[in-house]
Amino acid sequence: MPGYLWMARTPDGAVHRGELEAEDAAAVQAQLSARGLTSIAVRKKSVLHTRLAVPDVVVSALWAGLLALLAARWAPPVFGLTPDALALIAALATFVVLVLIGRVRRRR
Numbered sequence: 001m002p003g004y005l006w007m008a009r010t011p012d013g014a015v016h017r018g019e020l021e022a023e024d025a026a027a028v029q030a031q032l033s034a035r036g037l038t039s040i041a042v043r044k045k046s047v048l049h050t051r052l053a054v055p056d057v058v059v060s061a062l063w064a065g066l067l068a069l070l071a072a073r074w075a076p077p078v079f080g081l082t083p084d085a086l087a088l089i090a091a092l093a094t095f096v097v098l099v100l101i102g103r104v105r106r107r108r
Helices: 027-036 054-074 081-101
Strands: 003-009 014-023 038-044 051-052 103-105
Touching: 003 027, 027 103, 054 081
Parallel strands: 051 103
Antiparallel strands: 003 014, 003 038
16 A cells, blocks of 8 residues: 655644554545544655665665775766776765665664
8 A cells, every 4th residue: 555644733732743654545544534633745755765774775875885886986087087987976865765765764
């Protein structure tokens, strides 16, 4: 089932946020109503809202860095850059992609 991010208001006016798995947005609104909450917004969870656990990020970054170093060592110079400069650029690009794909959180 797909995940949905929701925002709802309690009877006393407090706003709460969360996520639920349901068939569609209408099912999420029905669950919120059953809890006594008034739905403000419900939207489908996107890839950018996926959170990576710390070990997943560390392993991914290590593999990407190793591959970048290997590629930079055996690749011909590109735009006059040294292999070390290419490896640094690849490592920074890997870090940026990991940050953009998901937020880091600890496993519980």
